[in-house]
Amino acid sequence: MRKFPLIIVFLTLYQFCFAQTSLPPGYLKSLSGKEVKILDVISPGKPIVISFWATWCNPCVEELEAVAQLYETWQGEIDFEFVAISIDDSRSAAKVKSFVQGKGWPFKVLLDQNQDAMKAMNVSLVPFTFILNSAGVVKYRHSGYINGDEQTLFKELKKISNE
């Protein structure tokens, strides 16, 4: 039975190349605290960028600030949706709305207070960003933020939107 963990790891690695992630079923909260069905608010049909973040995470805020600065230009080139999902728990979830409004971010922000969507998408640390194609399947992902990552994100977004 001690070999069992190894079997699991091996089989998982084997499955790796077949793995696919998409939007999970379930609910998130809007900034005003209302429950919203994920598949209703993030409708496929165009490429979607999903960025998991938190108000206490400096690299997350840095990445979203960089995207906010370029958002208008990007929208002029590609028809896509950008959704920032906050994983702030009840310590700071209540302040996300004032934080976001104070920053004047132009994209949609939703709350995943008990981190259900984060877990369903197998995210274990923030910032974590996905690009889903118009069929709703994840085609690109990155974790962490290095200054300049937003350029790679846009390049990948263009590639996916042209598919």
Place this chain on the structure above:
Amino acid sequence: MSRKIFITAVALLLAAQAHTQNKGLFSGSFSSASHYYQTDRSILFIRPNDPFASNNILRLNYSQGSIVAGLQYEAYLPPISGFPYQLEGDKIVYRFFRYTKNSIDITVGNFYEQFGNGLILRAYENRDLGINNSLDGFRVIYRPLSFLRITGVYGKPRRFLENSANYVRGVDADIVVDTVFNSSASLRFGAGVVSKFDKYTGPLTDFPEMVTATSVRASLSSGSLDVNGEYVVKSADPSEFNDYSHTKGSSLLLNGNFTKNRFGLFFSLRFLKQMNFLNERESNDIYNTINYLPSNTRQHSYMLTNIYPYSTQTGEEFSLQGEVNYTFEKGSAAGGKYGTSVRVNFSQVRDLKATGNSNEVSLISAGDKLYFQDLNIEISKKWSNTLKSVLTYANIQYDKGSLEAPVYDFVRSNIVVADISYKASRKLSLRGEAQHLWTKEDEGNWIAGLVEIGFAPYLNLYASNMVNYRYSNKANYYNVGLGYKNNYVRLSLGYGRQREGLMCAGGICLKVPSYKGFNLKLDVNF
């Protein structure tokens, strides 16, 4: 049990194998954190007999239509520094089957859940601190009408690699009024009740084995204004940690936001009295809680602003917090070409006021004892396409004597942090942090710095140091490391010293010991 787990796992993997023939989706993640320790007497650290420690978590999910199934396998070989030793070993600690169709959502097996603000129930995972109190049982979420949600849970909380002996059960409901009246303002009401049964075999008579916590809450959201409130009562829960007191617990939380064009104001007020809600009454630790009581203060992100973090006093506490976020418009005098963001935050925590009746305190009150106070200001400015800065000032007061041990002082500190980023080219960037903490109490002044080089999108290198320079035998808490990431993998390797102190993640703080050595982290998402 092992056989059952094996069958579950194999079934899941076979399902994954078959997914290419149908529309099922298979996904997962693997996280690993390993340490290799070295003895370092200057920080009073002696390496353990086995210098290697490793935490590993593998998660697999399979979804097909209305069905989602998954498992989480964890191996602590043994657990890394700061994690509870009871985690040592390996096990499939989480497996579930979830069916969601129309108004019904049923989970059998392990699940996470939160009622309201978590004051009566929060089953959650915090991998940074090794907390996982997921419930093992079943959960039903029923949405019979568009404005009504009812959740029922029944299960045993996870404790380290096993389940606790006690069951937790609860029901919670939310009603949204705006759907009914179709107005622009929305009103929500909610209520929940959670109970646990903990058998008592001691000599005391009239001992409550069943402990119940009940919550009612309401929220109003109207354009730029949101106000939320939650009130909780908890039945008597005597244990050795409250001197077998039969005092009932209670809590009141009020918070809200006022927002307008690039302006956001947040305020919060919380009163707590005897709100420690433990699953097993004999174990007063953060791994054994049913509810969630994070500190009502700002969670800082820099090294020196985290020297004195606050940890909630569940026995009695009054806290308030206010925060203003404002962005000066692009093109204005203060905003410059790219806009300037300002964040001002204030929080204060006190005890509750005695009612005059010796041991009794009044819930809606603020006592004379100041546990903690934090006033901080942060200014973020983008100067050009290549240069950005974040300046932070914080004044933190921390009653270390009351919060940690009576031998310590009341600490008054001032902290300044300058965080500057420079983008040398499309790929190459540099970032530097300079930090200083002034205080006449406790360990005296600290100085810290960090330098980071990034090669987007793959690589970053960093070196940091922090030193307390009051004492002649000062220790440098240095760290160096590099990180690599691509579409699936994030890998980082570091070497250095970890300071003993409180480590806080997601609102909960844990005292972690010092160590020196190598650390390797791997995260794979697939």
